[in-house]
Amino acid sequence: MTNVNPSGFSDTQPPWYVTTAIPYVNGKPHIGFAQEIILTDALARYHRLKGDDVWFLTGTDENAFKNVQSAGQEGIPTRELVERNATLFYNLRTVLNLSFNDFIRTSAQPRHREGVEKLWRACYENGDIYKRPYSGLYCFGCEQFYTESELVNGLCPEHLTAPTLIEEENYFFRLSRYADRLQELIESDQLQILPQKRKNEVLSFIRGGLKDFSISRSQARAHGWGIPVPGDAEQVIYVWYDALGNYITALGYAGDAPTYERYWTNNPHRVHVIGKGVIRFHAVYWPAMLLSAHVPLPTSILVHDYVMLNGGKISKSLGNTVDPVEVVERFGTDALRYYLLREIPTTEDGDFTFERFMHAYNSDLADQLGNLLNRVVSMVGRYYDGIVSAPGPLEEVDRGLVETAASLRGRIDASLPRFALDEALDAIWNLIGAANKYVADVEPWTLAKLRKSEGEDSHAGERLGTVLYNLVEALRLVAYHCAPFLPATAEGIAKQLGISIATGEHSRDISREAEEASWGRYPAGTSVQPGGVLFPKIELPK
Numbered sequence: 001m002t003n004v005n006p007s008g009f010s011d012t013q014p015p016w017y018v019t020t021a022i023p024y025v026n027g028k029p030h031i032g033f034a035q036e037i038i039l040t041d042a043l044a045r046y047h048r049l050k051g052d053d054v055w056f057l058t059g060t061d062e063n064a065f066k067n068v069q070s071a072g073q074e075g076i077p078t079r080e081l082v083e084r085n086a087t088l089f090y091n092l093r094t095v096l097n098l099s100f101n102d103f104i105r106t107s108a109q110p111r112h113r114e115g116v117e118k119l120w121r122a123c124y125e126n127g128d129i130y131k132r133p134y135s136g137l138y139c140f141g142c143e144q145f146y147t148e149s150e151l152v153n154g155l156c157p158e159h160l161t162a163p164t165l166i167e168e169e170n171y172f173f174r175l176s177r178y179a180d181r182l183q184e185l186i187e188s189d190q191l192q193i194l195p196q197k198r199k200n201e202v203l204s205f206i207r208g209g210l211k212d213f214s215i216s217r218s219q220a221r222a223h224g225w226g227i228p229v230p231g232d233a234e235q236v237i238y239v240w241y242d243a244l245g246n247y248i249t250a251l252g253y254a255g256d257a258p259t260y261e262r263y264w265t266n267n268p269h270r271v272h273v274i275g276k277g278v279i280r281f282h283a284v285y286w287p288a289m290l291l292s293a294h295v296p297l298p299t300s301i302l303v304h305d306y307v308m309l310n311g312g313k314i315s316k317s318l319g320n321t322v323d324p325v326e327v328v329e330r331f332g333t334d335a336l337r338y339y340l341l342r343e344i345p346t347t348e349d350g351d352f353t354f355e356r357f358m359h360a361y362n363s364d365l366a367d368q369l370g371n372l373l374n375r376v377v378s379m380v381g382r383y384y385d386g387i388v389s390a391p392g393p394l395e396e397v398d399r400g401l402v403e404t405a406a407s408l409r410g411r412i413d414a415s416l417p418r419f420a421l422d423e424a425l426d427a428i429w430n431l432i433g434a435a436n437k438y439v440a441d442v443e444p445w446t447l448a449k450l451r452k453s454e455g456e457d458s459h460a461g462e463r464l465g466t467v468l469y470n471l472v473e474a475l476r477l478v479a480y481h482c483a484p485f486l487p488a489t490a491e492g493i494a495k496q497l498g499i500s501i502a503t504g505e506h507s508r509d510i511s512r513e514a515e516e517a518s519w520g521r522y523p524a525g526t527s528v529q530p531g532g533v534l535f536p537k538i539e540l541p542k
């Protein structure tokens, strides 16, 4: 389950590299990770549709001590637990309709281990790794030491459990050496952090003073699980140091592979999508490790907030989770993609409740979109034997719809670079709303009656053809712009309109992009293909 697409990049298309954080595999995927990987998938598809040569990486963080603990509780070997759960994460590819190019497993692939060893040696040779005794309060859930001031009532702020006092010899990374350089890179946006509030948070953390941090643990505490420290078999590389390395080890950093040169070293778009809980590791520790190793830094870190569950934090240890696989089995992939992309704001906390989910499904997907498609395709069938006629001149009532459709490209293109995918979906639903309003305003059924009494060549006859063309064209543009976000829905709409559409599985030729995205490109004379209902309505419990 690696190298899903072999590297067959084209030199003419700009490279664009995007990653998710790699999740722990001590349990099943939860909905928070589904959100992260769907956001990343939408970005990857969007850029492929813009013609970029995208490399989308995800994978699993398998060297955590937590896996040893979980396997112990189940009474199975750690390797078995990791294999079983990594498969569940890989299988999200089908469940969530993802387009990742590669999947890295940190405990199972030599490219990762060799790359982490190389990264360690590079930092060591630069004088940034040294050994000293350490004692601290450690949360096993987070695999992280906490200072007293970071604890909430003496408890881990993530897990609400009491940390354990750990004492041992560790290797440390000389983070303190990089504070000024990091501050300068982040302030100047050479390392861009979005949104602004997260950039501010990182800068204030750096200004507060950076302390060297532990990057190893004893073999005994690790129970022999993890990557040994090069040259010191008594120590294992700390899981965070190891896991962060995946972003370059997957590309072939160990052997300076062509994929590493293309998607990391010589690429102006090295983008990490992460949750707010791991920002310090990605925006401070990781760039400092790369500075030390003389490796280029990421160019952007895009930080999403959390999916809350019924107003509370989702947490495996709190027993408060939603299984994305079950949601998809009940409601379909795009219903979940839609909810996580639009109803959960990209950079704010958002609430997942089944009540809200079903409401959004019925109202936005079934009523507004599914019903619109169904009505338009049936009217073309009923009034024109299924063939879309060429439009006549536009009238005043048409202009609102045309203008809304024409502004869509610009609105989406303004949202994505700000990491506001929810706003891109707002813009698409704004067009869907405009199309529904247009149906109510122009009343095609009234035009059809008039046409019957006044004839094909009457004003009503010509208007009916124009109105239906406009609705078909609006739906084509909805499908076109939905493609990165709701790929199967985009395909479903296109199929019923009798056309084909790209959904960003592969990079494409963009010479016709501007043309395809502009109004009036639906080929008149095309036959619609009535299909099933796009989003069958859900019966709500009384």
Ligand SMILES: [Zn+2]
Binding pocket: 139, 140, 141, 142, 143, 156, 157, 158, 159, 160
């Ligand atoms: Zn914790």
